[in-house]
Amino acid sequence: MHVCSFSQIIFRDPVFQPYLADLVKLTMVSGAVHQICFSVLSTLPFAVGQVQDAGLIFLSAIATSIVHSLHKADTVFVMEEVLATTLFTLCGSTALLGVALVITGKLRWASFVQYLPMPVVGGYFAFIGFFCLQAGVAMMSGKEVKEITDWAQLTDLKSFYLCAPGIVAGIFMWVVTQRIQHFTILPMCMLTILALFFGSMAVSGTSFQDARAYGWIAPLPNATMNFLDIYKHFQPSHFHAEFMLDQLPSWIAMYFVVAFSSSLDVAAIEMALHKPLDHNAELQTVGWSNVISGLTGGFTGSYIFSSTIFSMKSGVDSRLTGVLVFALELALVMSPFSIISYVPKLFFASLQTLIFVDLFMEWIVHARKSMYVSEYLIVWFTFVVMVLWNLQAGIVLGIVGAAFNFIVSYVESTSIRRVWKQSHVKRQFKERISLLKSRGSIVTLELDGYIFFGSSVNIMAQVRKHVLLTTDELLHQRSTRSLSTSVMATPNFNSHRLHGRTSTRNNAATPANMGLMALDDMNEYLSEYSADAPIPACRTRFLVLDFDRVTGIDVTAVRSGFNMIKQMLVENGISLVFANLPKHIEAMLRLHDVFDDNDMNTNSCDNVPTKAFETLDIALEWCEDGLLAKEVPVSDSASRLLQSGRIMQLLDVLLPKGGGGSVEHVGGDKVDDVTGPLYVQTQSFEKGQLIYTCGGDVDGFYVIGKGLVDVYLPSTEHKKMGPGFTGRKRIMQVTNGGLLGDVDMILNKKHSFTAEARSNCFIFFIPTAAMDAMKQQHPNLAARFDKAIMRSMALHILEVRVADE
Structure with missing residues (x-):
């Protein structure tokens, strides 16, 4: 019927x-x-x-x-x-x-x-x-x-x-x-x-x-x-x-x-x-x-x-x-x-x-519970157009409405979120503490999806939201910057701009600083933390954009989004850093001068270059090096001590200070030319030389005196983790003053990873037997090594808990 x-x-x-x-x-x-x-x-x-x-x-x-x-x-x-x-x-x-x-x-x-x-x-x-x-x-x-x-x-x-x-x-x-x-x-x-x-x-x-x-x-x-x-x-x-x-x-x-x-x-x-x-x-x-x-x-x-x-x-x-x-x-x-x-x-x-x-109840009444409001409105819109106009117009306009709803929803849901990440470089304890306090100067934004003309506006808003300047800088810039420079241009930045030597033709704010927040505007945030907080808010020095989950980008987003972001950051002394850029996206950014020629040929952070790195880890390492550049590098002290032949004094400098004990006493905690050779071996490694291999026996731990060591999981072991795991997996880098192999020694297991010298290295090696003897004959000195291990692990736990992994 x-x-x-x-x-x-x-x-x-x-x-x-x-x-x-x-x-x-x-x-x-x-x-x-x-x-x-x-x-x-x-x-x-x-x-x-x-x-x-x-x-x-x-x-x-x-x-x-x-x-x-x-x-x-x-x-x-x-x-x-x-x-x-x-x-x-x-x-x-x-x-x-x-x-x-x-x-x-x-x-x-x-x-x-x-x-x-x-x-x-x-x-x-x-x-x-x-x-x-x-x-x-x-x-x-x-x-x-x-x-x-x-x-x-x-x-x-x-x-x-x-x-x-x-x-x-x-x-x-x-x-x-x-x-x-x-x-x-x-x-x-x-x-x-x-x-x-x-x-x-x-x-x-x-x-x-x-x-x-x-x-x-x-x-x-x-x-x-x-x-x-x-x-x-x-x-x-x-x-x-x-x-x-x-x-x-x-x-x-x-x-x-x-x-x-x-x-x-x-x-x-x-x-x-x-x-x-x-x-x-x-x-x-x-x-x-x-x-x-x-x-x-x-x-x-x-x-x-x-x-x-x-x-x-x-x-x-x-x-x-x-x-x-x-x-x-x-x-x-x-x-x-x-x-x-x-x-x-x-x-x-x-x-x-x-x-x-039956159809009306299913698609008009009950559908409200199974759809978002915007999608439900499209159901009504399609239905009304078909009733009042005709069938074909209803389908076409309904699809147009659904496409518009998708664009709006995609812009709102395009993931751009602030993440707290750090590099996998294991540094000297003092440097790690310094970075923990100043890491807020590195703003990392994780992008997701396809970036197009709609989402670029949201990205710019998020950048303005998270970039922080000092109040003095904002007031100074708003009173001195000129609107004469096109917002699409990419001006060459000179560091003296931050100190007031800029053009004063117009007392107006430029798009480069409008909407940026001053540190003093964060009173509610800062009131909850003292100035001695381990992770304080900091003046932004680096903006890192992680493109790992980005599938594509259109030219409008490049021209109206990233060029403007670059100008805003450069004029305020902030380096723009890209990580995990797909080749086709990097080519598009280069085509529209997001990268200047001098940007890609320098490793210095002083002239605010725009950089691109293969991975987020390498990008963060470069930013952290920039934050530490103001302090006397440990590598300089290490070179000076090594050249003068004071090898054991270098180790003494790298270890935490002891809790007491006389230097002359046999139980003293100082590392010198007398006590050092009793327990510590010194080894030199050339670039590319293996220090230990994955699966090898653990017979002690290392302290990096000078150089850089890569710790990684070999490709042969990486493949054993299951389908889709290929190539060697970088675990971390260890630099001057960092400990190596200490976790494996405490767990009393074979080496979990392979350690390879990334540069010419001078390394201190403390065998397990020597450590046991030290605890008997020089307990105060052994306590300094134990303290170094415990501090390194405790700080690592703090860093991991803070970081968004």
């Missing part, structure tokens, strides 16, 4: 009403063809396929459009030409749709057609429901209801009498089927409606002729129906192909919607079946079914997932069931009478009302 309702939806234009008996049977033929195709071709023996609602609205739009086009043409067309052109166009569209679906499945593109935004599909399904209700009302009232304004015709009492029972019956069926979940409920409701109608006719003494005269039942056809009569309207001589091209937009939209809805049907069957299905193969089944349906004069169809799931749960495991459904539908088609001439209109309209209520 749904097939009868669907045929009245497709051919809802009043010009088709005299021919509706033939057209209903043509739709039933299409349903029978779909069923036999699914029974034969589908991988599911219990599959049920029929004419489906997803494509009907487009077919109805095509049919109505052809009628209007023929009426507007200068030539007067007879009804036979209207029918032939409409039917050939509809069945041709169905066959071409099937070919497109088969090709889509063959190319395994089923996933791509699912890119149609769900809110747009929701608005479309809600419109299907409204369309069904409107078609049902038009059928019951016998009036033409095509636009929302046409509902005003239904205000008379007769229209109310004709329409109200069908609408109430449809709502009744929906309520009952929602409350009682059983496969017999809907058929029982349908039989109840028919019983009540024919019972009322019997009680009131109303004949079929009286019912037809009032409008309760459709009139009888002019002659006895013959099976072949349903194809009598397919007259090639009456077909006008010049009107087909106008339907191309509707056909394209129908392709995407039918493909999408078919994928949803397959997904629903897959979930009920509890086993995966090949979506591409099933889409080909739908395609071949539509090809054959179109070639036999039929219309679009697909899986009826509710009936398919019912057949599965009923234990149907034979294709003969589908063949039986095909035979029954064919028997109805071949019957000599018209079904709609004996069944009340309100019966068909109640089914259409049921479809309306």
